[in-house]
Amino acid sequence: DAGVIQSPRHEVTxxxxxxxxxCKPISGHNSLFWYRQTMMRGxxxxxxxxxxVPIDDSGMPExxxxxxxxxxxxxxxxxxxxxxxxxxxxxxxxxxxxxxxTIYFGEGSWLTVV
Amino acid sequence: KxxxxxxxxxxxxxxxxxxxxxxxxxxxxxxxxxWYKQDTGRGPVSLTxxxxxxxxxxxxxxxxxxxxxxxxxxxxxxxxxLSDSASYICVVSVGTDKLIFGTGTRLQVFP
Numbered sequence: 001d002a003g004v005i006q007s008p009r010h011e012v013t014x015x016x017x018x019x020x021x022x023c024k025p026i027s028g029h030n031s032l033f034w035y036r037q038t039m040m041r042g043x044x045x046x047x048x049x050x051x052x053v054p055i056d057d058s059g060m061p062e063x064x065x066x067x068x069x070x071x072x073x074x075x076x077x078x079x080x081x082x083x084x085x086x087x088x089x090x091x092x093x094x095x096x097x098x099x100x101x102t103i104y105f106g107e108g109s110w111l112t113v114v
Numbered sequence: 115k116x117x118x119x120x121x122x123x124x125x126x127x128x129x130x131x132x133x134x135x136x137x138x139x140x141x142x143x144x145x146x147x148x149w150y151k152q153d154t155g156r157g158p159v160s161l162t163x164x165x166x167x168x169x170x171x172x173x174x175x176x177x178x179x180x181x182x183x184x185x186x187x188x189x190x191x192x193x194x195x196l197s198d199s200a201s202y203i204c205v206v207s208v209g210t211d212k213l214i215f216g217t218g219t220r221l222q223v224f225p
Contacts, residue, residue: 042203056211098210102148102160105159106157108156
């Protein structure tokens with residue numbers, strides 16, 4: 001199994017630019033999560049999909065952030081416009097079903113906004 | 115307030131030694147408790163997941179314990195190796211719809 005696949009692994013962008021992060025969950029998993037990790041706040045859940053439907057987006061910081069899951073094998077997290085405080089590692093994760101099952105994380109997308 | 119606290123924040127040990135990491139939680143309703151290992155620059159990897167009725171679970175040299183009465187968990191690492199250097203994160207499930215993450219313990223193993 002290839003695991004959760006994220007791209008890009010690293011992104012450096014200028015403030016105000018649009019950033020799109022991509023994720024391919026583990027095949028057969030019904031739930032997908034986007035997390036953000038910073039030194040100050042640790043791991044935070046941004047949004048959680050179940051069967052491609054957003055279940056909980058209460059962690060999305062503001063309207064600049066949006067996430068989509070057009071099908072079971074692909075999701076995007078978009079930041080528009082990006083700001084320096086968005087600099088963090090963004091992890092995509094998946095599980096068979098919801099938060100009860102083991103959650104498998106990707107290797108993360110390291111975002112730096114200058 | 116749902117909360118997960120880990121101690122120590124950081125720990126340095128010599129290769130071959132044992133160590134124990136602590137996790138205290140205040141969560142309701144408790145569903146399960148997980149330990150994750152996160153290597154520098156990598157995503158977290160699940161070590162163990164324990165439900166209310168389980169009080170010990172092992173994964174190789176890693177042994178997790180859970181005391182649901184005192185709301186404490188520990189992760190014991192036996193005969194540490196250099197590759198054990200990582201952050202260890204305690205995560206508690208609240209019901210079926212929320213995870214509370216601890217801030218982690220940073221372990222460094224020196225030769």
